[in-house]
Amino acid sequence: MTSVPLTIFGANLLREELHQLKTKERRIVIDAIAEARSHGDLSENAEYDAAKERQAFVEGRIAELEGKLSAAQIIDPTTLEADGRVVFAATVDLEDLESGAKVTYQIVGLDEADLKLSKVSVTSPIxxxxxxxxxxxxxxxxxxxGPREYEILEVRYV
Structure with a gap:
């Protein structure tokens, strides 16, 4: 299996979601299935079908997260020695040469990308x-x- 690059923050997010799914969501789904079973005939029980679908989703997501975390290459940006170059986990200050607008992005793994938080996936065009x-x-x-030009103002490893 190929390694999945993650920042420490991203790995912690995945661990938190995994913990939530294993400790809370699983219990909720098990209780919902038990409740639906108590209603009798399972062949015509929409509650039972919905609970089983939810269980399949939760178990699938647990397996997916466990796989990603086991294959994770966790990168701490504060320990990078990249000599000022942009690398995975770096935070980059940019200036749009057309509009003059300044933006800051951190380059992160696919699972932790969130443009609202200025985190862009390592696979994104930028x-x-x-x-x-x-x-x-x-x-x-x-x-x-269309094509846009940016000047790199600063590269930080925070």
Missing amino acids: ARALIGKSAGDVVEVQAPS
């Missing part, structure tokens, strides 16, 4: 364009709205 570059470099990103 991350792929930034990897390996340094402060002062200009990168062209193939965005859905």
Whole structure:
């Protein structure tokens, strides 16, 4: 199995979700199945079918999270020695050369990407364009709205 890159924060999020699913969601689903069974005929019991579907989802998600965590390569950005280059887990300050707008992104794993939190997936077009570059470099990103140019203002490992 290939390794899954995660920041410490992302790994902790997955561990928390796994804990929640194993300790709370599983119990809720088991109780729902027991309740539905107590209503009698299972062949025409919509509550039972819904509870079994929920159980399948929860167990599938548990297996998925356990697999990702077992294959995780957890990267602590504070220990990176990348000599100012953009690497996985780096935080990058950018300036859009067309509009002058300044943005900050952290390059993270696919499971922890959240644009609202300025976290972009390592597989995103902007991350792929930034990897390996340094402060002062200009990168062209193939965005859905067309190509955009950014100047890298600063690369941080926090």
